[in-house]
Amino acid sequence: MPHPVLRIAVAINAFASFGRRRDVGPKVVAALRELGHDVTELTEVDIDLLRREVQATIAGGVDLLVVVGGDGMVSLGVNELAGTSLPLAIVPCGTGNDFARGLGLPLEDTEAAIRHLLAAITRPPRAIDAVLVRHGDLTTWYVGVLSAGFDANVNERANRMRRPRGKSRYTLAMLRELATFRPIPYRVTVDGVPRNLSAMLISVANNTSMGGGMLIAPDAVIDDGLLDLFIVKPLSRLGLLRVFPKVFSGTHTHLPQVELTRCRSVRIEGPGVIAYADGERVGPLPVQVDVKPGALLICA
Template identity: 55%
Template sequence: MKTSLTPPQPSAPAALSIAVAINPRAAFGGRGRNTPGQAGDMVVARLRSAGHVVSVLRRRDYKALQEAVDAEIATGAQALVVVGGDGMVHLGVNALAGKTIPLGIVPAGTGNDAARGLGLDPNDPEAAVERFLKACQSAPRSVDLGRIERAGQGPVWFMCALSAGFDALVNERANGWRWPRGPMRYNLAILRELATLKPLHYSLVVDGAVRQQKAVLISVSNGISIGGGMKITPDAKYDDGLLDLFVVSPVSRLTFLRIYPLVFSGQHTSHPLVSIERVKEVSMASVGLVAYADGERIGPLPATIKVDAGALQLWV
C-alpha cells in the first residue's frame, strides 16, 4: 500500500498582546500617512490582521499616555509599539527600561533620530510595521540606554542623547514661544541664540576624572544623531556598553556657522574644536543650564549620566 507523506506545515506565529501607544499630538499639524494619527490607525490594523491582540492607547497628553502605558505593561502586555517621534520613543524607553518586554518603533514624527539610528526609514511607517512583525518572531535585540540621575529625582532613561548647551538653549527658547508653529519656531530660536553665542562653563567628572570645561555645546550620546538628523556622534553604537561624550569648544559665530552644516553629514568630527570620547559615566554641572534628552526637557543641571548596558529589548 502506497503511503503519501504530507510535509509539515510551518506553524503560524503565536499571537501577542501588544499595546500600541500613539503620539497625542499631530506632527506640527501635518496630514498624511506619516502623522501619528494616520500612522497609528495603519499600525493597529496591520497588527490585528497579523493575528495579534492590540490595545490602542490614545490620550490627551503625554502624562496621561505614560500612565496608560504603565498600566498596560503591569497587566501583562507582551510588547509595546510606539507611534511618533523621539518623544514617543523616550516615553517607551522609560516604560520598559530594565524589563524583558520588547519595544517596537514606528516613526511618525519630526525628529525620528532613534528610528534613523536603528536603520528605520523615518518616512516609511509601513516598512517599520513589517520590520516589527518579522522581528517579533525571534528573540529581541538588547541595546544600551543612557540613565540620568539628578538629586531628589527618579532616574530618567534616554535612547539618543542628553544635551546641555547651544541646542538645549534653542529648545528652551523655542518651547517658550507660542508662535510660529512648526519647524520655523526652532529655526528662529537658533538665530536668536546665535546672536548671543558665548562659551559656557562646565564642571565635569568623566569616568572619575575631574575637569573644568569651556564649551558651546556638550552632549552625552547613546545614538548617532539628534535634532532630526544631526550626526553629532556618527560612530556611536547602541550595544557597545559605552556612551559618546561630544564637546564643541568655544568658537566664534562665524566658525560655528561653518561647522554646523557639517554635522548633518558627520564631517565635523575632524575639526580641531570638536572632540568625541567613549565614556561610561559623566557628571555635569553648569549654573543656569537646563538639559534635554531625546528632545524632552529633563531639568536643570547638575546631573550624572551613566550607561545602562543592555537595558532595553527591541523588536525592530
Template identity: 60%
Template structure:
C-alpha cells in the same frame, strides 16, 4: 529563541509631528490585528495621562509595547520598559525620530514604518544600551542624547515654537539663539576624571544623531557599552554657524573646536544650563549619567 509576541500595547501620540500623522495609529492597529496580534490601543488627551495609561496597561502584562510618534514617545516607552524583558517597537511619526534612525528603521514615512515593524516582530528582539540619569533625586532613562549646552538652549526654544513644522524648526531656533549665546563654564567628570573648562555645547550621546538627523557623533553605537561625549570648545558665533551645516553629514568631527570622548559615567555641572534628553526637558545641572548595557530590548 524567545516566543513570538502575541499581545501588544500600541501607544499613540495624536499630536506627533503637529498632528500631521494622526491617522497612523489607527492604521497601525488594523495592520497588526490583521497580522494576528492582540492589540490594545492607548491614547489620552495629554502626554502625562498617556504615560499613566501605558504604565497601568504594562503592569497588567504584555508581550511588547509599540509607540507611535517621535522621540518623546520613545522616551515614554523607554522609561516604562527599562530593565524589563518586554521589547519596544517604534513607528516613527514625529519630528526627530532619532532612535529610529539609529536602529535602521524607516524615519520619514510612517506607513512604511508600520510595514517595517510587522517584519521586525517576526524576528528576535535585540538588546540596546540606555543612559540612566540621576538628577534632583530622580532617576530617568534616555535612549538617544542628553544635551546640556547650546543644543539644549536651542531645544528649549524649538519646543516653544509652533512653526515651521519638521526638523527645520530646530534650524530656525538655532539661528535665533546664535545671536546671544555665550560659552558656559563646565565641570565635566568622565569616568572619575574631573576637568573644568569653557564650552559652547556638551552632549552625552548613545545614538549618532539628535534634532532630526544632526549627526553629532557619527560613530556612536547603541550597543557598545559607552557614551560618546560631544564637546564644542569656545568658538565664535560665525565659526559655530560654519560648523553647523557639516553636522548633518557628520563631517564636523575634525574641526579643531570639536572633541569627542568615550565614557561610561559622566557628571555635568554648570550654572544656568537646562538639560534635555530625547527632546524632553530634564532640569537644571548638575546631573549624573551612566550607561547601562542591554537595558532595553527593541524590535528592529
C-alpha cells in the same frame, strides 16, 4: 507554523508631526489585529495622560509595547521599559525620528514601517544600551543624546515658540539663541576624572544623531557599552554658525574646536543650563550620566 498571539499595547501620539500623520496609529493597530494579536490601543490628549495609560496597561500584563510617533514617544517607551524584560517596538512618524533613524527603520513610508514591525515582532528582541540620568532625586532614561549647552538652550527656546512649525522652528530658535549666547564654564567628570573647561555645548550620545538628523556622533554604536562625549570649545558666533552645518553632515569630527571621546559615565555641572535627553526636558545641571549595557530590549 503560526506565530504565537501576543498581547500588544500600542501607544499613539496622534499629534506627532503636528498631526499630519494621524493615520499611522490606526493602521498599525489594524495590521496587528489582522494577524490575530490581542491589541490594546492607547491614545490620549496629552503625553502625561498617555503615560499613565501605558503604565496601567503594562501593569495589567502585555508582551510588547509599540510606540507610534517621534522621539518623544520613544522617550516615553524607554522610560517605562529600560531595565525590564518587556520589549519595545517603534513605528516612526514624528518630526525628528532620530532613534528610529539610528535603528535603520523606514521613516517616511508608513507601509514599509508596518511591514518592518510585523517582521520584527516574530524574532527575538535585540538588547541595546540605555543611559540612566540622575538629576537631583530623579532619574530619567534615554537612548539617543543628552544635550547640555547651546543646543539644549535652542531646544528650550524652540519649545516655547508656537511658530513656525516643523524643522524651521529649530533653525529660527538657533539664530535667536546665538544672538546672546556665551561660552559656559563647566565642570565635567569623565569616568571619575574631573576637569574644568569652557565650552559652547556638551552632549553625551548613545545614538548617532539628534535634532532630526544632526550627526553629532557619527561613529556612536547603540550596543557597545560606551557613550560618545561631544564637546564644542569656545567659538565666536560666526565660528559656531560655521561648525553647525558640519555637525549636520557629520564632517565635524576632525575640527580643532570639537572634542569627541568615549566613556562610560559623565557628570556635568554648569550654571544656568537645562539638560535635554532625546529632545525631552530633563532639568537643570548637575546631571550624572551612566550607560547601562543591554538595558533595553528592542524589536528592530
